[in-house]
Amino acid sequence: MKILWLKSEILHPVDKGGKIRTYQMLKCLKRHHNITYICFRRRSDRSDSIGHSVEYCDRLITVDAREPQRYSLGFYAALTANVASALPYSIQKYQSDEMSFAIARTLQADKYDLLVCDFLTPAINLPAGIPVPSIIFQHNVESMIWKRHYQTSEGVFKRAFFREQYRRMERFEAETLKRFDAVIAVSESDREIMRDQFKIDKSFSVATGVDTIYFAPDSTIEQDPYELVFTGSMDYLPNEDAMLYFAEAILPKIAEAIPRVRLTVVGRDPGPRLRELANSNTRILVTGAVDDVRPYIARAACFIVPMRIGGGTRLKIFEAMSMAKPVVSTSVGAEGLPVSDGVDCMLADDPVMFAKRVVEVMSDRAAADRIGEQARVHVSAKFSWEAVTTEFSDICSKVSAKKVRSMAA
Numbered sequence: 001m002k003i004l005w006l007k008s009e010i011l012h013p014v015d016k017g018g019k020i021r022t023y024q025m026l027k028c029l030k031r032h033h034n035i036t037y038i039c040f041r042r043r044s045d046r047s048d049s050i051g052h053s054v055e056y057c058d059r060l061i062t063v064d065a066r067e068p069q070r071y072s073l074g075f076y077a078a079l080t081a082n083v084a085s086a087l088p089y090s091i092q093k094y095q096s097d098e099m100s101f102a103i104a105r106t107l108q109a110d111k112y113d114l115l116v117c118d119f120l121t122p123a124i125n126l127p128a129g130i131p132v133p134s135i136i137f138q139h140n141v142e143s144m145i146w147k148r149h150y151q152t153s154e155g156v157f158k159r160a161f162f163r164e165q166y167r168r169m170e171r172f173e174a175e176t177l178k179r180f181d182a183v184i185a186v187s188e189s190d191r192e193i194m195r196d197q198f199k200i201d202k203s204f205s206v207a208t209g210v211d212t213i214y215f216a217p218d219s220t221i222e223q224d225p226y227e228l229v230f231t232g233s234m235d236y237l238p239n240e241d242a243m244l245y246f247a248e249a250i251l252p253k254i255a256e257a258i259p260r261v262r263l264t265v266v267g268r269d270p271g272p273r274l275r276e277l278a279n280s281n282t283r284i285l286v287t288g289a290v291d292d293v294r295p296y297i298a299r300a301a302c303f304i305v306p307m308r309i310g311g312g313t314r315l316k317i318f319e320a321m322s323m324a325k326p327v328v329s330t331s332v333g334a335e336g337l338p339v340s341d342g343v344d345c346m347l348a349d350d351p352v353m354f355a356k357r358v359v360e361v362m363s364d365r366a367a368a369d370r371i372g373e374q375a376r377v378h379v380s381a382k383f384s385w386e387a388v389t390t391e392f393s394d395i396c397s398k399v400s401a402k403k404v405r406s407m408a409a
Contacts, residue, residue, distance in 0.1 A: 001113040001400060002034045004106060004132070005057065006122035008094055010045050012052040015268055015289065016233035017315040018139050021186070022118055024209060026056035028389035034058050036112070038102060038122075040065035040094070061106060063099045070235065071272070088146070088168040091124050099125040107131055114400045123176045133400045136180040141193050143170035145238060148309040148332070152241065174198045182399045184392065187336025204395050208315055208337070209388035212380045214294075215322035221298040225362060226260040229300035231293045231316050234286075235269035238309040242333070246306040247277055247284060253355035255283065258362055263304075266296045297323050301368065302361045305333035306354060317345070318383060321375035326368040328357045338382075344375035 011023045026035060037057035041050075042065045053060040068074030082089040104127055107115075115134040117123050120142050146166035153159045177183055177194060182202040185191040191205040230246075232239040243265050254261050261283065265274065268289035278286040290296070297303060303320035307330055317337055320327050321344065327334075328346040339345040346361065348354040361368045 001397065002111065003029070003036070003396070004112045004115045005035055005037045005118060006103065006116065006126075007037065007039045007118040008121045009039055010041060010049045010053070010060075010062070011056060012049040013046060013289075016236065018119065020315050021139060021208065023056055024211065024385040025389045025392060028386055029393060030056055030058065032393070036061065036106065036110075038063075038099075038106065040067075040096075040099065042067070061102055063096060063102050066096065067093050070269075086168065086171075087124070088165045088172060090142075090165070090169070091121060091172055094121045095124050100127070103127070114396055116396070117180065120173060120176060123179070126179070130179065133402075134180045135182045135184055135396060135399055136177060137184050138177075138190065138194065139186055141173075141185075141190050141197075143173045143197075144193065145309060146170075149237065149241075152308050181402075182395070184395060189336045202399075206392045206395070207383060207388055208318055209383050209385035210315070210318040210322045210379050211385060212322045212376075212383075215297075215319045217324040217376065218294065218298040221295055223301060224262075224299050225301050225365070226258065226262055227300045228254075228261065228263045228302050228304050228358065229266060229296050230263070230304050230306075231266045231297065231319070233269065234265065234267040234271065234274060234288075238307055239267065240271055240274055241309050242305070242307040243274055244277065245308060246304065247281065249351040250306060250355050250358075251283060253352060254358050254362075257355075257359045261362070264296055264300065266290055266293050293319070294323065297325055300325065302358055303327045304358065305329035307333035318379050321345070321372075321379045324369075324372035324376040326361045326371045327375065328354065328361060330354070339375075339378075342371075344371060344378045346371065 007022060011019050014020055014023045029035060035057040036059040037053065038061045041062035068078050078093060079089060082092055085092050103125055112132050115130060115132050117136045119139055143166060146162060146169045150159060150162035150166045153162045177198050177200050182204065183194060183200050185194060185203065185205045186208055188205045191203050194200045195203050230243060234240055251263060263284050265286045270286050270288060274286055278284045297320055303325045305314060305317055305327060314333055314337065317327055317329060317334060328348065330349050331347055334345060334347060341347040346357045348357045
């Protein structure tokens, strides 16, 4: 097939969940299909990002991004201007005449068998009538994320802001999903939510994968029995919320039982609140971006995922499991993943119980190793990227063929 793939960003550096999932799947798809990839290009993109695109697409088309830098005056001005819009800010900031023109011109200039809209955001720049068979690849139920922001936020103005963003996102998501011939979710639970909440009939789910060769146990790195680790893009609000929540509500309880406990937070672009927390709390280290997360995971006694907000599936959990690392997560953190509490993962939602689970893992090395090994076996057997992408490719072929036949009839 000839596939036109739309996304909001260049994939290199491959440093966050959405990029990792797309990159790994496109690498596999490119072996059998021709891929044209359209995205925004930002001033902050690395100079070698364009060259690396040959790894996942046959043709790259970029449009300069106009999005203001986070926490800048332009950012706050755009947020203020969004008050008068019907669109959620996280969608409006990607609205671009230049991108709309690039997509329309590409569709007119060549014949494509399928268009894939990767995440909800690129859809804002699609023509009113999509002229080819189309799929939207939903890594999350976006409105659910904003709903959880609203439910967990504190303060009158902040709560009101998130409530309005949630309502706008729910409306936009409902209208947009219906524009596509099919929706692919990353978990069965997300698929069911979209089917029931948005009345989407043509929906599928394709599980998250993991590179079990790259993310493998490393016996050359000595484990620190007092260290916890979290990995994730820290410019993603659900990740920031998880770390602030953990530091305030859970870490002090763990320290009562294990006084030497420490937390390392690994991920790009930590915001001022998280940096301030690290500066004021000697138990917490915030690394910022790193070239390789594996040494940090290997060194830790436990991998934590104390998320209260979010959707989709957590690549970070599969990566830790693949490295045979015991994981303690909230139900939201492990949502959509086929894990079993007490077998290959530890689940806890109450701060007291979460702390207790972490203490258990750190205090009983044999039990922790057993959970880690069971986790490694589980993901290795069922969730390679090759297997996941084959399933995705089959859905793409069926959607394309069905739409072509209906048009011919």
